[in-house]
Amino acid sequence: GAGVSQSPSNKVTEKGKDVELRCDPISGHTALYWYRQSLGQGLEFLIYFQGNSAPDKSGLPSDRFSAERTGGSVSTLTIQRTQQEDSAVYLCASSMTAGSSPVREQYFGPGTRLTVT
């Protein structure tokens, strides 16, 4: 079946502009995650959704970052007033849920490479 999809695959934006990144999880997966991968920082957790709610936003780097999920499916990560340090690959992952807990295996999408100039 189809995997996690993300769009756009690449985004170049000017410092100070807002950007929206989109993630469409694997069909039937109710848990969704955003990560960021940058040189020197590795892969870092940003936010986790269970259905449409985000019980854990602890990884969001600043209040310029926000995310939402609607219909228990597509999620959007928004970065306002982008800064050069926001340049990274933003990865989305999804997993199934068993009961109230996500099943542990997370599957990643292809990522969005964000470059802030």
Add this chain to the structure above:
Amino acid sequence: QKEVEQNSGPLSVPEGAIASLNCTYSDRGSQSFFWYRQYSGKSPELIMSIYSNGDKEDGRFTAQLNKASQYVSLLIRDSQPSDSATYLCAVGPLRNDYKLSFGAGTTVTVRA
């Protein structure tokens, strides 16, 4: 101390040899452990998951877990040039185990 540490690479092995990758973690209560493969310019791909002490084999891959030593490893047997990639170790902590902590990765190069 980093939460997840991997042996520094790059690791170069001849085709057909065994590649051995190591990972240690700091959260003693961690319950879930994963190996992801990441080709250059691509996203991580899940190749192994392990939850109990001992070995788990899947094709040419074997994951080994020792919770007492807080150590997890990945063996790649009969290494192929297509195995050349960066391998990421990920650990799910005791609390909020969805919140994976990733190691920095070990880059493996298989020489033909």
